[in-house]
Amino acid sequence: MSKSATVTPPAAPPRTARTRALALGVLASGMLMIVLDGSIVTVAMPAIQDDLGFSPAGLSWVVNAYLIAFGSLLLLAGRLGDLLGRRRMFLAGTGVFTAASLLAGAATSPAVLIAARFLQGVGSAMAAAVSLGILVTLFTEPGERARAIAVFSFTGAAGASIGQVVGGLLTDALSWHWIFFINLPIGLAALALAVRVLPGDSGDRGDRGTGAGRGLAARADVVGALLITAGLMLGIYTVVKVEQYGWVSAHTLGLGALAAALTGAFIARQATARTPLMPLRIFRSRGVVGANVVQMLMVAALFSFQIVLALHLQRVLGYSAAETGLAMLPAALVIGAVSLGVSARLIGRFGERNVLLTGLLLLVTLLVLLTRIPVDANYATDVLPLMFLSAGFGLALPALTSLGMSDAGEEDAGLASGLFNTTQQIGMAVGVAVLSTLAASRSERLLAGGAGRAEALTGGYHLAFGVGAGLLVTAFVVAYAVLRRRTR
Numbered sequence: 001m002s003k004s005a006t007v008t009p010p011a012a013p014p015r016t017a018r019t020r021a022l023a024l025g026v027l028a029s030g031m032l033m034i035v036l037d038g039s040i041v042t043v044a045m046p047a048i049q050d051d052l053g054f055s056p057a058g059l060s061w062v063v064n065a066y067l068i069a070f071g072s073l074l075l076l077a078g079r080l081g082d083l084l085g086r087r088r089m090f091l092a093g094t095g096v097f098t099a100a101s102l103l104a105g106a107a108t109s110p111a112v113l114i115a116a117r118f119l120q121g122v123g124s125a126m127a128a129a130v131s132l133g134i135l136v137t138l139f140t141e142p143g144e145r146a147r148a149i150a151v152f153s154f155t156g157a158a159g160a161s162i163g164q165v166v167g168g169l170l171t172d173a174l175s176w177h178w179i180f181f182i183n184l185p186i187g188l189a190a191l192a193l194a195v196r197v198l199p200g201d202s203g204d205r206g207d208r209g210t211g212a213g214r215g216l217a218a219r220a221d222v223v224g225a226l227l228i229t230a231g232l233m234l235g236i237y238t239v240v241k242v243e244q245y246g247w248v249s250a251h252t253l254g255l256g257a258l259a260a261a262l263t264g265a266f267i268a269r270q271a272t273a274r275t276p277l278m279p280l281r282i283f284r285s286r287g288v289v290g291a292n293v294v295q296m297l298m299v300a301a302l303f304s305f306q307i308v309l310a311l312h313l314q315r316v317l318g319y320s321a322a323e324t325g326l327a328m329l330p331a332a333l334v335i336g337a338v339s340l341g342v343s344a345r346l347i348g349r350f351g352e353r354n355v356l357l358t359g360l361l362l363l364v365t366l367l368v369l370l371t372r373i374p375v376d377a378n379y380a381t382d383v384l385p386l387m388f389l390s391a392g393f394g395l396a397l398p399a400l401t402s403l404g405m406s407d408a409g410e411e412d413a414g415l416a417s418g419l420f421n422t423t424q425q426i427g428m429a430v431g432v433a434v435l436s437t438l439a440a441s442r443s444e445r446l447l448a449g450g451a452g453r454a455e456a457l458t459g460g461y462h463l464a465f466g467v468g469a470g471l472l473v474t475a476f477v478v479a480y481a482v483l484r485r486r487t488r
Helices: 017-042 042-052 061-084 086-105 110-138 140-173 183-197 222-240 250-272 280-286 286-317 321-341 343-350 351-369 379-404 410-448 453-482
Strands: none
Touching: 017 086, 017 110, 017 140, 017 183, 042 061, 042 110, 042 280, 042 321, 061 086, 061 222, 061 410, 086 110, 110 410, 140 321, 140 343, 140 379, 222 250, 222 280, 222 410, 250 280, 250 351, 280 286, 286 321, 286 351, 286 379, 286 410, 286 453, 321 343, 321 379, 343 351, 343 379, 351 379, 351 453, 379 410, 410 453
16 A cells, blocks of 8 residues: 555544543542442341341351452453453443342342342452543643542542441331442443543544553463462452451461462563563552552551441441441541542642651541540540541542552553552451451450450450551551652
8 A cells, every 4th residue: 555545543532621521520430339339238238138038157248249359350450451441441340330230239039149249349340440540541731630539539538438328328218229229320321421421442433542452462461360360369258258267277378378379470470471461560660569558558447447437336336327327427528528629739739748648647646546435435526526537538548549550651551550459459358357357356355354245345446446547657657668759
């Protein structure tokens, strides 16, 4: 073909501020739906058990099936988004999640509900893994990116608290089925809008906006994908069963060693594979490595605030599910006001590292004060004032997200997004296993020593708050030592 006959692909149309704002709304809505689903289920568990006849051990799989699928597939989904296209992956994941929500809401047996929850985890991983990758390619100017990340982070930070409120209200007013049916209109609306406003993948007609989508012709590392998916799935399963088997049991040690061996084999393969699933160059960035380590520690500590405090309100102070959600609502409002109102401006002026350190200090103070919460706590004087310290989440999460995606190139944006979400899920699983086990053991010892039920539970929760504070102190030290100041 002559030079004059060469056909040039059409240029991508300019993306207006309105289109990018709508795209951000789609990504944030998708993340909100995923986060809500993770927390909304917890308050409906007793109703689900009574209606479907779950055994106590079987009921835990309503949560575990989702967590295992979600946490183990994030890294793979992020890399496949780089290869197949992040827009395609987001649309497919949202579709799978929405369909699985319909199946979960219509479930009439434990087996169907557990299978639906596993599929929800698969869809969530596909959509969440590429969301940050799409966001950072849409918003390239530092100020705009900081504001966009603040909005996105808010949906994750406040969504869990909102989920507890919504879950309690829906379960009490309608039935547990509606905690899943509520996802249908949100998912369908997100799909309809995403088709119009998300940037196209390479090869889509008229829009080559993300630069992703090289295709599986790039020879994706199938063996590596199998190794890391199996390693993460087995590792998360081992952690969530610690409370049942104990930390030094043959079950925990054996499966933990196998999970570590699979992960080690994956890393070794990535160093030699021709087209690695996770190029090890991503770990050359101090910002990426430091942000992921800090996030793992912070999310583990976050469990002690969002879940352990909710347990104290319900099991010690006698709050209902709906009352507990409403009691935690001020934290969501504070986080929203800080993350949406001031975090981007503070990051622009002082840098991500300084804002992150400030947020961590506020959170350490919050958990230290919770170690002193009394058995007969008064909400207005003992709990509500502490909610204002949750502003630390509104400062830390946007700064941490920005650092976690700071050095990701165009070709690795999906991978960096999947890695950031994976460490979040690992931190959550470890936090649940460690803090809940320590709290339960402490409460059992106090009961054996003659303490009343309320005093024993409170003593266990105090220990969980203290360990959470220690994790945050460690996160502060890592952030201070590893993360560099960035020139604004």
